[in-house]
Amino acid sequence: QKEVEQDPGPLSVPEGAIVSLNCTYSNSAFQYFMWYRQYSRKGPELLMYTYSSGNKEDGRFTAQVDKSSKYISLFIRDSQPSDSATYLCAMGGEWNRDDKIIFGKGTRLHILP
């Protein structure tokens, strides 16, 4: 079992719908959690970053972390065709020279106009 599990999709939803993306993890040492968006033939870009359980909202995006269940989610409200991309969850423990970020496989999302 990999440390971070993420359904690769693809996930297709109509424009305007609420999108829910999820990851599960096995390492209880992970303390910070991120969501990256990656467009085709581009590098990942950071969308959201959280350092504790609970919710964090930024515009149309909400990140949710449940450390007791080792489960994180990203919600996208009022989805737009421009949201079509691969969404990568990523996580890490206390940041030090020995730590590294572990990425999920990524979920391919298609927003249908």
Added chain:
Amino acid sequence: GAGVSQSPRYKVAKRGQDVALRCDPISGHVSLFWYQQALGQGPEFLTYFQNEAQLDKSGLPSDRFFAERPEGSVSTLKIQRTQQEDSAVYLCASSLVVQGPGEQFFGPGTRLTVL
């Protein structure tokens, strides 16, 4: 200012050839990371530099992989005697912070195809 740039964007190599991939991080960024992203997978950590010091190279898959950052700015990832399993996108990222969680800014990647 400019983001992280990588060159070449695409590289085709015959099996057994050596390749060198270049990363220009954002000016002033102390930390630099290399990742390997296979098709349909997330990025996997290869190595990490803090200025010119290579502090972690635990993700390099074999001794055919070598990375350097001699002046603490531009970095080169070299792969010797390339194999087909080396085919992937190689991503470089840089970060301003030395310690503590910080945002990594990624370049567009170099897509390496080994025939």
